[in-house]
Amino acid sequence: xxxxxxxxxxxxxxxxxxxxxxxxxxxxxxxxxxxxxxxxxxxxxxxxxxxxxxxxxxxxxxxxxxxxxxxxxxxxxxxxxxxxxxxxxxxxxxxxxxxxxxxxxxxxxxxxxxxxxxxxxxxxxxxxxxxxxxxxxxxxxxxxxxxxxxxxxxxxxxxxxxxxxxxxxxxxxxxxxxxxxxxxxxxxxxxxxxxxxxxxxxxxxxxxxxxxxxxxxxxxxxxxxxxxxxxxxxxxxxxxxxxxxxxxxxxxxxxxxxxxxxxxxxxxxxxxxxxxxxxxxxxxxxxxxxxxxxxxxxxxxxxxxxxxxxxxxxxxxxxxxxxxxxxxxxxxxxxxxxxxxxx
Numbered sequence: 001x002x003x004x005x006x007x008x009x010x011x012x013x014x015x016x017x018x019x020x021x022x023x024x025x026x027x028x029x030x031x032x033x034x035x036x037x038x039x040x041x042x043x044x045x046x047x048x049x050x051x052x053x054x055x056x057x058x059x060x061x062x063x064x065x066x067x068x069x070x071x072x073x074x075x076x077x078x079x080x081x082x083x084x085x086x087x088x089x090x091x092x093x094x095x096x097x098x099x100x101x102x103x104x105x106x107x108x109x110x111x112x113x114x115x116x117x118x119x120x121x122x123x124x125x126x127x128x129x130x131x132x133x134x135x136x137x138x139x140x141x142x143x144x145x146x147x148x149x150x151x152x153x154x155x156x157x158x159x160x161x162x163x164x165x166x167x168x169x170x171x172x173x174x175x176x177x178x179x180x181x182x183x184x185x186x187x188x189x190x191x192x193x194x195x196x197x198x199x200x201x202x203x204x205x206x207x208x209x210x211x212x213x214x215x216x217x218x219x220x221x222x223x224x225x226x227x228x229x230x231x232x233x234x235x236x237x238x239x240x241x242x243x244x245x246x247x248x249x250x251x252x253x254x255x256x257x258x259x260x261x262x263x264x265x266x267x268x269x270x271x272x273x274x275x276x277x278x279x280x281x282x283x284x285x286x287x288x289x290x291x292x293x294x295x296x297x298x299x300x301x302x303x304x305x306x307x308x309x310x311x312x313x314x315x316x317x318x319x320x321x322x323x324x325x326x327x328x329x330x331x332x333x334x335x336x337x338x339x340x341x342x343x
Contacts, residue, residue, distance in 0.1 A: 011041045015051055022052040076121050077133045082112060083122075084134055089141065092130035099123060153242050159234045159258030159267075171232035171258070172196050173271035174219075176210060176240060177279045181287030189288040189297065192218045194233075195274045199340035200316075201226070201309050202274050206297035208289075212245040219249070227341060232256035236268060278308060309337045 014037065022033045038048050080095075083102055087095055099122060106112040114122070125133075159171070172194045179189040190210050195202040203225070205218040223230045233250060235241035237259055250257040260267035282304060283297065315331035322328075335343075 006041055011043075014041060019052055019054070072121060072125060072129065072133060075118055076125065079112065079114065079118065079122055080125070080130060080133050081137050082106070084137065086111065092127040092134070095130055096125070096127040152244055152247050153237070153259070155247065156242060156257055156259045158261055171234050171256075172230060173234045173268050174241070175236060175268060175271045175275060176207075176215075176238070177275050177283075178210075179283060179286070179288040181285070187289055189293055191279050191283065191297070191301075193271060193275055193279055194219075194222055195271050196228075196337070197270045199337045200270070200274075200314060201228075201337040201341065202278055203305060204279060204301040206294050206301065208291065208294050210240050212240060212243045215240060216246060216249050219246075223253075227338075230255055232258065234258045234260065234268065236260050237262045278304070312336060313339075 018033055018037055022030055022037075025033060034045070034048055034052065037043070037052065038045060041048065043051065083099065083106065084090065084095060086106060087098055087102060090098065103112065103114070103119065103122060107114060174192065174194045177191040177193060178184065179191065181188070187209060190207045192205045192207055192215060193202065194204075203222045205221060207214045207218060219233070231254070233255055235257070242259065247257060249255075265272055282300060288297070313334040313336045315334050318330045318332055320327055320329050
């Protein structure tokens with residue numbers, strides 16, 4: 001009888017019925033039972049013999065599959081975790097392609113020490129095996145690009161200027177400009193720039209490094225030289241501004257500290273414009289470092305503050321209108337920052 005004509009459940013019932021008789025029978029009887037079983041069930045002869053010689057069960061036992069043999073041990077897994085972190089946590093497919101270049105580089109700089117057998121295993125491991133071996137590391141690592149919102153940032157409100165606040169000398173936007181040239185490595189100068197959003201009064205201070213203590217000293221220096229009180233500062237979300245030191249400094253002096261929305265440069269459009277028209281125009285884009293450069297920059301900024309605040313008139317955009325196919329911008333009268341303050 002064909003194997004396809006007899007259901008699997010029926011074949012199992014038949015096997016259970018014949019197995020006990022078959023194992024207790026004589027050789028001639030076994031031959032007769034075997035031929036009968038093959039004819040009815042459709043099994044091949046070798047398969048039928050193996051089934052009839054198997055252990056006698058009551059039908060309730062289930063076949064248990066043997067656990068898969070582990071090909072790669074803990075040493076391979078630990079080495080893969082190091083390589084995965086060094087590659088900025090690439091997926092298995094991309095990490096597999098990178099391993100021939102990454103492993104020698106890591107060994108050369110002393111980040112890995114592999115014996116020949118372990119190195120061979122790492123080079124031949126498949127992309128799917130890499131993902132499987134790194135499964136636990138993925139689970140514990142979490143999302144690498146999640147931004148941790150600390151207690152200080154929760155205490156600093158996001159500032160959205162109203163129309164009234166844009167025309168009254170209240171808040172100054174503050175930002176840092178890096179004088180690093182083409183790369184950010186090493187030490188270099190920074191410029192702390194502040195501008196009043198109503199009058200466009202601008203102040204700049206050169207700093208030898210970027211840290212909260214130097215920024216607080218610079219803000220204190222600027223505050224003493226301003227022709228108006230400083231009730232508020234608006235900053236971006238960098239750690240140099242969002243920290244307990246600056247928050248406590250502003251709180252002690254009743255200065256409202258606010259921040260822009262993350263990754264929204266237009267929230268600080270006024271200071272971004274001054275970074276280009278004042279700081280970059282004076283200092284350029286080259287790399288600057290050293291204490292002599294800090295002193296020279298601050299002397300230049302002290303002279304330039306008088307020039308831009310007292311002798312550089314500019315007009316402010318009042319509104320824009322769409323007329324036909326053109327956008328018409330309306331500006332106020334040209335005035336210097338000083339003239340806007342004394343009005």
